[in-house]
Amino acid sequence: MSKEYNVCVVGIGAVGAEMIRLLKKRKFPVKSLTILARSERVEEIDGEPYQVKVAEPDAFEGMDIAFFAGTEGSKGASQTLGWEAVKRGCIVIDNGDDFRMDDRVPLVIPEINPEALDNHPGFIASPNCSTIIALMPLAALHKKAGLRRVIASTYQAVSGTGSAAVVELEDQIRAWVAGQPLVNEVYPKQIAFNLIPQIGSEKEPGFPSEEIKMQRETHKILGDDSIRICSTCVRVPVFNSHSVSINAEFKEPMSPEEARDILSKAPGVKVVDDLAHGHFPTPIETSGREDVSVGRIRKDPALDNGLAMFVSGDNIWKGAALNTIQIAEELIKRG
Amino acid sequence: MSKEYNVCVVGIGAVGAEMIRLLKKRKFPVKSLTILARSERVEEIDGEPYQVKVAEPDAFEGMDIAFFAGTEGSKGASQTLGWEAVKRGCIVIDNGDDFRMDDRVPLVIPEINPEALDNHPGFIASPNCSTIIALMPLAALHKKAGLRRVIASTYQAVSGTGSAAVVELEDQIRAWVAGQPLVNEVYPKQIAFNLIPQIGSEKEPGFPSEEIKMQRETHKILGDDSIRICSTCVRVPVFNSHSVSINAEFKEPMSPEEARDILSKAPGVKVVDDLAHGHFPTPIETSGREDVSVGRIRKDPALDNGLAMFVSGDNIWKGAALNTIQIAEELIKRG
Numbered sequence: 001m002s003k004e005y006n007v008c009v010v011g012i013g014a015v016g017a018e019m020i021r022l023l024k025k026r027k028f029p030v031k032s033l034t035i036l037a038r039s040e041r042v043e044e045i046d047g048e049p050y051q052v053k054v055a056e057p058d059a060f061e062g063m064d065i066a067f068f069a070g071t072e073g074s075k076g077a078s079q080t081l082g083w084e085a086v087k088r089g090c091i092v093i094d095n096g097d098d099f100r101m102d103d104r105v106p107l108v109i110p111e112i113n114p115e116a117l118d119n120h121p122g123f124i125a126s127p128n129c130s131t132i133i134a135l136m137p138l139a140a141l142h143k144k145a146g147l148r149r150v151i152a153s154t155y156q157a158v159s160g161t162g163s164a165a166v167v168e169l170e171d172q173i174r175a176w177v178a179g180q181p182l183v184n185e186v187y188p189k190q191i192a193f194n195l196i197p198q199i200g201s202e203k204e205p206g207f208p209s210e211e212i213k214m215q216r217e218t219h220k221i222l223g224d225d226s227i228r229i230c231s232t233c234v235r236v237p238v239f240n241s242h243s244v245s246i247n248a249e250f251k252e253p254m255s256p257e258e259a260r261d262i263l264s265k266a267p268g269v270k271v272v273d274d275l276a277h278g279h280f281p282t283p284i285e286t287s288g289r290e291d292v293s294v295g296r297i298r299k300d301p302a303l304d305n306g307l308a309m310f311v312s313g314d315n316i317w318k319g320a321a322l323n324t325i326q327i328a329e330e331l332i333k334r335g
Numbered sequence: 336m337s338k339e340y341n342v343c344v345v346g347i348g349a350v351g352a353e354m355i356r357l358l359k360k361r362k363f364p365v366k367s368l369t370i371l372a373r374s375e376r377v378e379e380i381d382g383e384p385y386q387v388k389v390a391e392p393d394a395f396e397g398m399d400i401a402f403f404a405g406t407e408g409s410k411g412a413s414q415t416l417g418w419e420a421v422k423r424g425c426i427v428i429d430n431g432d433d434f435r436m437d438d439r440v441p442l443v444i445p446e447i448n449p450e451a452l453d454n455h456p457g458f459i460a461s462p463n464c465s466t467i468i469a470l471m472p473l474a475a476l477h478k479k480a481g482l483r484r485v486i487a488s489t490y491q492a493v494s495g496t497g498s499a500a501v502v503e504l505e506d507q508i509r510a511w512v513a514g515q516p517l518v519n520e521v522y523p524k525q526i527a528f529n530l531i532p533q534i535g536s537e538k539e540p541g542f543p544s545e546e547i548k549m550q551r552e553t554h555k556i557l558g559d560d561s562i563r564i565c566s567t568c569v570r571v572p573v574f575n576s577h578s579v580s581i582n583a584e585f586k587e588p589m590s591p592e593e594a595r596d597i598l599s600k601a602p603g604v605k606v607v608d609d610l611a612h613g614h615f616p617t618p619i620e621t622s623g624r625e626d627v628s629v630g631r632i633r634k635d636p637a638l639d640n641g642l643a644m645f646v647s648g649d650n651i652w653k654g655a656a657l658n659t660i661q662i663a664e665e666l667i668k669r670g
Contacts, residue, residue, distance in 0.1 A: 149637045153488035153580035155530050155569065177512045193574050194619040195490050197631055197645040202610045206591060206633025215636070230637035232580040232645060234490065237572050239528050245488035245567040247582075256541060275537045284529040296532055298541025301550070302484045302565035310532040310567060 004031035006062055008090075010055050010077050011069030012037050014163045015095055017045050018321035019067050026325060029332070034063070036077075060085035067324050070096020086122035091331065093124050093324045100125040100217055107220045109323060110330040111268045112139040116221075117331060124327055127221060128213040129319030130154050130233060134244045135221060136292035136318070137311055140266035141259055142222060146251035149303065152214065152231040155243040156199060157283060158191060160315045161235070165191075169237060187235070196235040208233065241283035242319060243312040249303040256297045259307055263294055268318065273297050281312035292318055339366035341397055343425075345390050345412050346404030347372050349498045350430055352380050353656035354402050361660060364667070369398070371412075395420035402659050405431020421457035426666065428459050428659045435460040435552055442555050444658060445665040446603045447474040451556075452666060459662055462556060463548040464654030465489050465568060469579045470556060471627035471653065472646055475601035476594055477557060481586035484638065487549065487566040490578040491534060492618060493526060495650045496570070500526075504572060522570070531570040543568065576618035577654060578647040584638040591632045594642055598629055603653065608632050616647035627653055 007030050009019045016035075023030055035043070036055035043050050053059055055077055060066060066085045070076035076096030085092050099105045106116035107125045109132055117124065127135075134152055141147070158165040165186045172182040172192035182190050189196055200209030210233040219225045264271045272281045273295035281293035292313030300306030313319060342365050344354045351370075358365055370378065371390035378385050388394055390412055395401060401420045405411035411431030420427050434440045441451035442460045444467055452459065462470075469487055476482070493500040500521045507517040507527035517525050524531055535544030545568040554560045599606045607616045608630035616628035627648030635641030648654060 151486050151582045151635075151637050153567075155490070155571070173508055174512055177509055188613045189617055190619055193572065194617050195571065195573065195578055195647075196617065197578070197580070197615050198610060198613065206610060206631070208610065228637040230582055230635045230641070230643055232488075232582075232631065232643060234578075234580065234645075236490070236530065237528065238530065243530055243532070243569075245532070245569065245580075247486045247565055247567075275533060275541060275543065278523045278533065280532050282524055282529050282531065284525055296541070296567065300486075300565045302486050302563040306565070308565055308567060310569075312530075 004029045005064040006032045008034040008036055008060070008063050008066045009069065010036045010066055010081065012043050012052060013069060014159055014166070014316055015320045016069035018316050019069060019324065020045055020050070022317070022321050022325050028325060028328070034059070055081055057081060057084035060088045060090045063088070063090040065091050065093065065328050068092060068094040068096055070094055082123060091122050091124070093126060093327050095126045095320050095324050097128065097213065099123060100127060101220065107217060108327050109135060109221060110326045111136065111266070113221050114330050117334060126320065126324045126327060127217045128210070129160055129315040130156060130210065130242050130244060131214050131217045132319050132323055133242050133292050133311055133313040133315065134214065134246060135218060136269050136313065137263050137266065137294040137309065138246065138248060139222060140262050140269065141248065141250065141254065141307070144262055145254045145305070147222070147227045147248060148251055149228040149249040150218070151247040153245045154231065154233045155236045155238065156233060157238040157240045157242055157315055158235065159240040160242060161186060166239060169239065191235060191237050193237060197232065199233040199235055238283045240287040240314060240316060241312055242315040243281065243283055243310065245310050247300050247303060247306060247308050250305040250307070253305045254307060256299060256307065259297050268292060269294060271295065281310060283312050286312040287314050288317070289314055290317060290322055339364045340399040341367045343369040343371055343395070343398050343401045344404065345371045345401055345416065347378050347387060348404060349494055349501070349651055350655045351404035353651050354404060354659065355380055355385070357652070357656050357660050363660060363663070369394070390416055392416060392419035395423045395425045398423070398425040400426050400428065400663050403427060403429040403431055405429055417458055426457050426459070428461060428662050430461045430655050430659050432463065432548065434458060435462060436555065442552060443662050444470060444556060445661045446471065446601070448556050448558070449665050452669060461655065461659045461662060462552045463545070464495055464650040465491060465545065465577050465579060466549050466552045467654050467658055468577050468627050468646055468648040468650065469549065469581060470553060471604050471648065472598050472601065472629040472644065473581065473583060474557060475597050475604065476583065476585065476589065476642070479597055480589045480640070482557070482562045482583060483586055484563040484584040485553070486582040488580045489566065489568045490571045490573065491568060492573040492575045492577055492650055493570065494575040495577060496521060501574060504574065526570060526572050528572060532567065534568040534570055573618045575622040575649060575651060576647055577650040578616065578618055578645065580645050582635050582638060582641060582643050585640040585642070588640045589642060591634060591642065594632050603627060604629060606630065616645060618647050621647040622649050624649055625652060625657055
């Protein structure tokens with residue numbers, strides 16, 4: 001690879017726009033930046049106009065790295081164009097979920113399993129947002145004490161569904177203040193002042209797709225299918241940053257103090273944990289931060305060698321756009 | 336006891352007002368209704384004026400039943416006046432948390448442990464709101480298969496904190512729409528579009544009081560201290576109805592179908608569980624309902640004989656006011 005890269009971003013929704021912002025913020029070595037989407041147009045990001053070209057196979061000619069923004073739920077452009085880009089010598093880093101469980105494709109969180117990049121086929125997948133946020137602290141503890149079980153309940157922000165969902169929550173809030181009826185189109189029910197305990201359609205009996213993703217992707221990333229995982233994924237009326245209440249059982253004993261020590265040294269993790277002084281992670285405070293915050297760390301009386309904790313992180317950044325860019329940075333580092 | 340009763344309600348905040356509404360709604364045999372609070376005044380409920388008298392020991396002379404509305408967090412009037420009322424021949428039913436763990440005082444959910452009323456000292460406590468809502472389905476399953484572990488993460492409405500918290504969320508929402516700064520006084524952080532994973536002050540290292548209540552009160556109500564319980568209690572920007580994501584391990588195997596069958600016959604419990612058609616409990620839909628809804632019932636792959644489920648119920652009704660009135664109704668029934 002050369003020292004500067006022809007980069008393209010495919011898709012320009014909530015995640016695509018943040019990819020563009022983060023490439024700039026992190027001073028990614030960009031030679032040229034091309035934006036691809038379904039239709040040709042000009043899009044403005046932070047007051048700057050970007051020419052959007054049509055995403056088609058030949059658009060990847062001469063490209064070094066393509067970041068596919070993907071979309072949770074609907075099939076991403078990576079399904080039709082991903083391998084076409086690879087064929088043309090471009091490395092694809094896909095935020096979407098089409099190829100995460102594909103045996104050929106590494107599923108990578110750079111702080112956790114960078115070695116999975118050793119033999120990539122030109123196509124690398126970035127995990128599900130809730131999975132990344134939960135694993136940032138869990139993987140560091142797993143390395144030390146070995147995870148046996150994980151029970152997680154999520155509190156997921158509307159930005160994870162996409163820009164239309166953010167607008168839906170905003171509109172419902174405005175309608176509530178104006179005393180007008182609250183309309184829902186993106187979500188099956190009102191999200192303002194409500195909870196929706198189903199994320200994705202039913203994938204296995206009783207389990208929506210998001211909960212299956214957290215289970216399978218964790219197994220793949222940690223390389224250990226024996227970890228017993230159950231998650232309940234719930235949409236909450238929060239704009240940005242997913243939070244996860246986690247109960248974890250380890251093979252070896254681990255005290256809260258030891259866990260705090262390990263986590264305070266884990267890259268990309270910030271310990272925010274002082275209950276007596278009201279310090280714990282909240283989505284408002286983790287939104288727009290690169291690291292994932294963890295707090296409420298305590299002994300879990302319901303599990304052997306158990307720890308309970310509360311985690312929060314920006315689902316559009318570390319849960320999506322940032323992780324894809326960190327994957328590219330790791331690839332460059334590894335040469 | 337006679338066929339009609341001299342009833343008083345002590346405290347007239349969110350819970351006290353609902354006690355008055357529910358006494359009427361459920362046609363409780365009221366001979367006279369007296370409202371007691373800190374100061375003498377007239378309060379209007381649903382357009383009807385109520386004379387509020389000063390709560391003092393002699394105010395309980397001639398009373399048959401006193402419902403103490405209590406307040407989560409601050410010490411309730413039951414602490415100073417409860418036993419004074421009992422001394423005067425009045426039965427006290429206390430929604431507050433001052434005497435719940437007192438060995439003399441039964442802690443009762445009428446559908447679950449009515450037998451605890453057999454030998455009461457004139458003073459009966461109603462449990463914590465999250466505990467009641469989680470136990471309504473859990474106790475029915477426990478009876479059949481024996482609970483071994485409970486891991487719960489809550490999604491608690493602001494009404495549980497009291498009327499001032501409801502106003503705080505409303506005010507923050509209005510400020511957000513008006514583009515003005517969001518002010519917080521009741522909560523330590525902004526609650527609109529946010530989560531606060533600490534309910535109550537630190538009671539034991541790492542555990543706020545709400546989480547300890549869920550543990551100890553469950554042990555007392557089910558009469559089984561061996562059940563291993565861990566809860567994480569989180570305040571969410573929802574006006575009313577608490578929800579709980581529960582993972583439970585039983586001594587005996589229980590299939591989701593069997594659990595649904597048991598729960599559909601459990602008094603006060605409503606099964607709302609059809610993922611394929613988007614049927615699950617939500618706080619908007621359980622607010623203002625007397626029963627507690629349960630759905631998302633599925634096998635928990637992380638626990639042996641495990642079930643996961645999502646529960647939602649009106650914290651001011653079944654979680655507080657309604658349960659106290661049901662306790663009185665049960666006392667009358669038992670004669």
